[in-house]
Amino acid sequence: xxxxxxxxxxxxxxxxxxxxxxxxxxxxxxxxxxxxxxxxxxxxxxxxxxxxxxxxxxxxxxxxxxxxxxxxxxxxxxxxxxxxxxxxxxxxxxxxxxxxxxxxxxxxxxxxxxxxxxxxxxxxxxxxxxxxxxxxxxxxxxxxxxxxxxxxxxxxxxxxxxxxxxxxxxxxxxxxxxxxxxxxxxxxxxxxxxxxxxxxxxxxxxxxxxxxxxxxxxxxxxxxxxxxxxxxxxxxxxxxxxxxxxxxxxxxxxxxxxxxxxxxxxxxxxxxxxxxxxxxxxxxxxxxxxxxxxxxxxxxxxxxxxxxxxxxx
Amino acid sequence: xxxxxxxxxxxxxxxxxxxxxxxxxxxxxxxxxxxxxxxxxxxxxxxxxxxxxxxxxxxxxxxxxxxxxxxxxxxxxxxxxxxxxxxxxxxxxxxxxxxxxxxxxxxxxxxxxxxxxxxxxxxxxxxxxxxxxxxxxxxxxxxxxxxxxxxxxxxxxxxxxxxxxxxxxxxxxxxxxxxxxxxxxxxxxxxxxxxxxxxxxxxxxxxxxxxxxxxxxxxxxxxxxxxxxxxxxxxxxxxxxxxxxxxxxxxxxxxxxxxxxxxxxxxxxxxxxxxxxxxxxxxxxxxxxxxxxxxxxxxxxxxxxxxxxxxxxxxxxxxxxxxxxxxxxxxxxxxxxxxxxxxxxxxxxxxxxxxxxxxxxxxxxxxxxxxxxxxxxxxxxxxxxxxxxxxxxxxxxxxxxxxxxxxxxxxxxxxxxxxxxxxxxxxxxxxxxxxxxxxxxxxxxxxxxxxxxxxxxxxxxxxxxxxxxxxxxxxxxxxxx
Numbered sequence: 001x002x003x004x005x006x007x008x009x010x011x012x013x014x015x016x017x018x019x020x021x022x023x024x025x026x027x028x029x030x031x032x033x034x035x036x037x038x039x040x041x042x043x044x045x046x047x048x049x050x051x052x053x054x055x056x057x058x059x060x061x062x063x064x065x066x067x068x069x070x071x072x073x074x075x076x077x078x079x080x081x082x083x084x085x086x087x088x089x090x091x092x093x094x095x096x097x098x099x100x101x102x103x104x105x106x107x108x109x110x111x112x113x114x115x116x117x118x119x120x121x122x123x124x125x126x127x128x129x130x131x132x133x134x135x136x137x138x139x140x141x142x143x144x145x146x147x148x149x150x151x152x153x154x155x156x157x158x159x160x161x162x163x164x165x166x167x168x169x170x171x172x173x174x175x176x177x178x179x180x181x182x183x184x185x186x187x188x189x190x191x192x193x194x195x196x197x198x199x200x201x202x203x204x205x206x207x208x209x210x211x212x213x214x215x216x217x218x219x220x221x222x223x224x225x226x227x228x229x230x231x232x233x234x235x236x237x238x239x240x241x242x243x244x245x246x247x248x249x250x251x252x253x254x255x256x257x258x259x260x261x262x263x264x265x266x267x268x269x270x271x272x273x274x275x276x277x278x279x280x281x282x283x284x285x286x287x288x289x290x291x292x293x294x295x296x297x298x299x300x301x302x303x304x305x306x307x308x309x310x311x312x313x
Numbered sequence: 314x315x316x317x318x319x320x321x322x323x324x325x326x327x328x329x330x331x332x333x334x335x336x337x338x339x340x341x342x343x344x345x346x347x348x349x350x351x352x353x354x355x356x357x358x359x360x361x362x363x364x365x366x367x368x369x370x371x372x373x374x375x376x377x378x379x380x381x382x383x384x385x386x387x388x389x390x391x392x393x394x395x396x397x398x399x400x401x402x403x404x405x406x407x408x409x410x411x412x413x414x415x416x417x418x419x420x421x422x423x424x425x426x427x428x429x430x431x432x433x434x435x436x437x438x439x440x441x442x443x444x445x446x447x448x449x450x451x452x453x454x455x456x457x458x459x460x461x462x463x464x465x466x467x468x469x470x471x472x473x474x475x476x477x478x479x480x481x482x483x484x485x486x487x488x489x490x491x492x493x494x495x496x497x498x499x500x501x502x503x504x505x506x507x508x509x510x511x512x513x514x515x516x517x518x519x520x521x522x523x524x525x526x527x528x529x530x531x532x533x534x535x536x537x538x539x540x541x542x543x544x545x546x547x548x549x550x551x552x553x554x555x556x557x558x559x560x561x562x563x564x565x566x567x568x569x570x571x572x573x574x575x576x577x578x579x580x581x582x583x584x585x586x587x588x589x590x591x592x593x594x595x596x597x598x599x600x601x602x603x604x605x606x607x608x609x610x611x612x613x614x615x616x617x618x619x620x621x622x623x624x625x626x627x628x629x630x631x632x633x634x635x636x637x638x639x640x641x642x643x644x645x646x647x648x649x650x651x652x653x654x655x656x657x658x659x660x661x662x663x664x665x666x667x668x669x670x671x672x673x674x675x676x677x678x679x680x681x682x683x684x685x686x687x688x689x690x691x692x693x694x695x696x697x698x699x700x701x702x703x704x705x706x707x708x709x710x711x712x713x714x715x716x717x718x719x720x721x722x723x724x725x726x727x728x729x730x731x732x733x734x735x736x737x738x739x740x741x742x743x744x745x746x747x748x749x750x751x752x753x754x755x756x757x758x759x760x761x762x763x764x765x766x767x768x769x770x771x772x773x774x775x776x777x778x779x780x781x782x783x784x785x786x787x788x789x790x791x792x793x794x
Contacts, residue, residue, distance in 0.1 A: 002564050003575045098540050100549035101559050109363060116362065157577055259578050311577040 005099045006161045007312045012095040013149075013165035016111075019088035020142035021173040022075050023135040025052050028207040030131075033068060035199055046071040051180045055081055072131055077122060085138055086122065089114050102158045106148030114141040157258060163251040164307060171244035171300050174231055177207055179293045185224040186289065201227050208239040228289060229281040241296060242276040248303070249273045255311075265306040272299050321465050322726045322737050323388065332466075334391040334786060337502045342386075342728070342735060350730045353385050353495050360491050381484060382779030384729045385495060388740060388761040392506070395757060395785045398461065398469050398744070401653030403753045404644060406457045406746045409476055409631050411647040413453035416630060417443045427646050428639045432663075436636075437684060438629030440592060442599055446616060448625045449524045450750040455623035456515070456587075457746040458482075461654070461759075463725045470655045470722075472741060474640070476624060476632040478589050481760040481780075482745050483547035486511060486554075488760075488782040506757035506785040511745070512554035514756070515587075518749040519555075522621045523584045531584035534560045534574060538590050538606045548589050555587075562590070567610030570617040585621045592626050634683040634717050635661060658720060662713040671718040672709065675702045678718040679770075680709065693770060695721050724770055727781065729763060739764040741772050742783065758783040 029049040046066050050056040055074065058081055064070045078084045093115040096103055103111075117137065124130045146166070153159040178185070181204050184197040201222045205211040210230060217234060218226050232241050249269045256262040284292050321327050324335040331339045361380050390398075415421050416433055417440075423430040433439055458479025460472040489508055493500055516533070523531035537548035539561050552559035564574050565583065573580035588595065594604040599612035614620045630636065638659045644652045660667035660678075671678060680692040692705045709716050726737035744759030761781040762772035772778040 001577055002558050002560060003577055004561070004564050005558075006577045094540070097545070097549070099559075100546075101553040113363065161577070255577075 001102070001157050001161075003312045005102050006157065007308075008095040008099040009102055009158055009162040010165035010307070010312070012092050012099070012111075013162040014169040015088040015092040015095070016142050016145050017166050017169040018083060018173070019085045019092070019138050021170075022053055022083075022085050022088070023138040023142075024207045024209070025049050025177070026072060026075055026131075027135050028203040029071075030068070030128075031206065032199060032203045048180050049075065052177050053083070054176060055083060058082070069126065073126065076131070076134060077126075086118055089118055089138075089141070104148060104152035106152045107145055110141060110144040110148050114138075114145075155254075157255055160251040160255045160258075161311070164248055164255075167244045167247040167251070168300060168304055168307075170239060171241050171248070172297065174208060174239050174241055174244065175293050175297050175300065177204060178228065178231055179290070179297065182228075182289045182293060185228045186285075197224065198222060204231070210237060210239065213237060225281055225285060228284070232284065232292075233276065233279060233281060242273070245269065245273040245276055252307075263306075263310045265303060265310045268299075268303050268306050272296075272303065320723055320726065320737075321463070322728075323463075323740075324728050325737075326466065334389045334394075338387065338389060338499070338728075341499055341502065347734060350385065350735075351732075354730060357383050357385055357491055357495055360494065361487075364487065382763075382765050382777075383488060383491065384738075384763055384765075384779055384781045385492070386728050386730050386735070387492065387499070387505075387782045387784045388727045388742075389503075389784045389786055390758075392785055392787050395506075397653070399755045399757075401469070402459055402744055402746050402755050404648065404650065404653050405459060405471065405474070405640070406454060406748050406753060408640070408644040408647050409454050409457065409474060409628075410452055410748060412643050413476075413625070413628060413631050414447075414451045415647075417446060417453075417627060422643065422646055425646070427642050428636070432635055432639075433630060436630050436633055438592075438627070438633055440627030440630075442612060443625075443627040448615075449618065449621045450522060452522060452748060452750065453625040453628050454631070455518055455522055455625075455748055457748065458743045458760075459746060461742045461744065462657075462722060463742075464723050465725075468655060469742075470657045471637075471640070472657055473634070474632040474637060475743075476628040478591065478624065479743070479745065480544045480547055480589070481743055481762075482511065482756075483550040484780050485745070485756070485758065485760045485783070487550070488780060489758075492782040503784060504787040506787075508756050508758050511756045512551065514747055514754055515551070516555045516557070517751075518747045518754075519557075519585045519587055519621075519623055521749040521751050522623055524618050524621055526618065527584040532557075532582060533585040533587060534558045534565075534583050536560055536562070536565070536586050536588040536590050536608075538594065542589075544589065551587075557587075562594075562605070562607045565608045565611070567608060567614050570610075570614045570619055572608070572611065572614045572620045583620060585623060587623050592629065595622075595626065634681055635663070635714075638717065657722065660718040662709060662716040662718060667718075668709075668713045671716075672706055675706055675709075677721060679721055680705065680716055680718045682715055683717055684715070693721065696770075721770070727761070727763070729765070729781075731765075736767065738767070739770050739772065740781065757785040 026049065029045050032045045046068060049071055050059050053075055059074050062080065064074065074081050074084065076085045079087065081087065093111050096108060096111045100108060121134050121137065149162060181200065184200040201224055202211060204227060205214055208231065214222065214227070214230055217230060217236065220226065230237050230240065234240050235242050235246060237243055252266045252269050256266050324331060324339060326332050358380065361383060412422065422428050423433060454476045456479060458475040458481065460475065461469045462472050463469050486508065519533045520531055534557055535548055535552040537545060537559055539545065549559055558574060560574055566573055566575065572583040574583055590606055593601045594606045596607050596609060596611040597604045598609050615622055615626065638656065638661050641652045641656055644650060660671050662668045662671055671680065675692065676694045678694045682690040692701065694702065724739040724741065727740045728735045729738040740761050740763050742759050742761050745756055747754050761783045763779045763781055764770055764772045765777060765779045
């Protein structure tokens with residue numbers, strides 16, 4: 001397929017995934033922000049939403065005050081924030097329009113429909129109710145697009161490239177969420193169940209739709225190291241780093257097979273996957289959660305660059 | 314003879330008696346409620362927006378993507394009428410091809426004095442780069458859109474030939490799909506010639522046009538200027554239906570006079586380029602050096618015979634409005650046949666007497682720039698103010714060669730569903746002709762364009778015109794006795 005088409009599909013998938021993640025972060029933050037201080041509700045919640053989304057520098061450069069209204073506006077609707085939800089949807093549509101022929105009707109209609117509805121949301125009020133509706137809408141759109149791709153796309157390089165984009169982005173998102181919250185996940189000495197951070201942990205789990213999953217996997221009350229274990233090392237958890245890499249490796253392998261050659265991208269992805277497979281959560285904490293996540297984010301970025309070099313010349 | 318005739322409606326004729334091809338539609342219209350048509354109109358708009366069938370309007374800020382208005386009532390042409398038209402279209406495109414091969418070759422028609430040579434050689438659309446060059450299979454125009462109008466019961470006139478990169482075929486195809494979803498009952502009353510095989514025929518034409526050196530499985534691509542082009546929707550639509558790559562200039566490169574596209578598996582050789590990019594932008598080395606849309610070295614590969622461009626470079630000289638006036642002579646010269654389709658009578662302003670006549674009658678004529686398109690730069694005399702006429706007269710006197718004039722034709726009307734009910738609106742027709750080494754074909758129907766404003770004659774989509782589905786139907790005798 002055309003390199004430009006592959007590039008567009010790769011980024012299209014990333015933008016849709018990012019929009020979904022931003023919606024989840026905002027939902028989790030809104031929930032935390034309503035907690036009384038005695039339950040761990042802290043003023044820094046909106047700052048950490050900005051950090052997880054990677055938009056903090058742009059936000060501060062714009063000289064805005066950190067509060068719910070401003071952060072919601074900036075992350076969801078702002079045309080000035082290059083990775084606001086509205087810009088993700090718009091960029092996704094620009095990419096989709098350029099590669100219309102590589103998309104199925106379902107995928108195109110999901111994106112184009114979202115783009116058309118976005119206009120109505122932009123003009124609506126910013127009442128809490130409207131924002132709730134908007135965030136649900138974004139998650140639905142992302143699910144419809146993803147489902148459309150899964151159900152209707154031919155299993156060829158177009159599909160594999162977009163899947164690689166999706167899982168790279170998802171891994172990056174999960175890693176950033178962990179990176180911002182790592183301090184509340186550090187094993188602490190307080191009595192189990194009495195932690196002020198309890199609601200922070202649930203917020204993290206909710207952001208990745210894993211609140212219920214946690215209990216099914218561990219059959220235990222919330223423990224910070226298990227939250228980290230779930231999001232990093234559990235292959236059955238679809239947003240964990242290892243699950244994302246399993247999919248990255250799989251889709252890159254199919255690409256390699258269909259092109260008849262493996263390259264640096266495949267090798268690097270397998271290396272990262274191997275590290276995750278052999279890691280234990282004890283080791284991760286022993287060597288430092290923060291460093292682990294930082295080096296994962298760097299590895300993940302490196303893979304993005306390798307994919308570009310190898311295929312998108 | 315053309316300007317002063319009674320108004321001809323394709324459903325109601327001149328005398329209000331329903332013409333045979335429209336009998337079922339007329340009856341159906343009396344049976345449906347106005348609210349029904351209104352709801353279908355709304356549904357059509359929704360469908361088009363969902364599918365994303367839009368076009369970009371140059372220079373319009375707030376609405377860079379607009380819908381072309383769609384009318385839900387079909388335009389109906391009887392098979393016998395169509396058969397006549399089809400023959401005339403094929404004859405015309407055949408002549409256009411022979412004409413172009415001659416102009417860039419021996420120039421017999423110029424030597425014979427049938428067409429003035431300065432009209433060819435001084436024409437901005439003439440490409441000196443092509444002089445003395447042969448193109449694969451000697452075919453220049455693979456895809457032609459011939460604009461047709463009718464003014465009465467018995468015949469069609471050619472308004473304009475489009476031999477460069479005619480557009481609109483995607484609307485023809487989508488209109489049909491939408492119609493089948495919107496009005497299945499009305500469909501059920503008729504036997505309508507299908508058009509869905511157009512993409513297959515186009516692909517077959519492109520493949521057959523590949524250079525002789527290409528393998529048994531030639532690679533075709535569609536070259537688009539990109540998504541900001543007004544016809545981008547059509548480009549992506551066609552590439553998808555054809556199952557070929559939709560490429561931009563930056564996706565192609567030329568090495569040793571061979572064209573390649575950049576793919577994830579490395580360079581892949583390209584044999585046929587269905588290009589929707591104007592000559593000027595094709596190759597910055599040969600034409601406009603500032604073009605970022607083209608492919609450096611493409612003309613070299615073309616001249617080396619390693620790639621087919623559809624349409625060929627330099628076809629614009631044949632669809633120029635000044636050359637148009639010579640088409641009947643061109644047909645006679647190459648084919649030794651009488652033209653089956655009439656030309657609209659035209660005054661060539663380059664000729665002194667004609668110019669005098671035109672200047673004296675500006676208020677009744679339509680005056681067009683010979684190189685203009687899309688309805689820009691023309692004067693519609695009866696609808697112009699005195700000041701506009703005076704201004705135009707000055708332009709005309711200044712550079713008469715640049716203009717032709719035609720009578721304001723009583724363009725036929727068709728019933729259109731509007732807010733106030735069903736009303737007649739002026740229409741034209743753009744059938745699409747495919748021409749390859751294995752012969753010619755015309756998809757039954759074409760794009761009917763409608764001037765959506767009452768009494769307006771301007772059907773161009775850039776000027777607010779709309780479209781209709783066009784039905785070629787069986788079971789109807791040509792006309793009533």
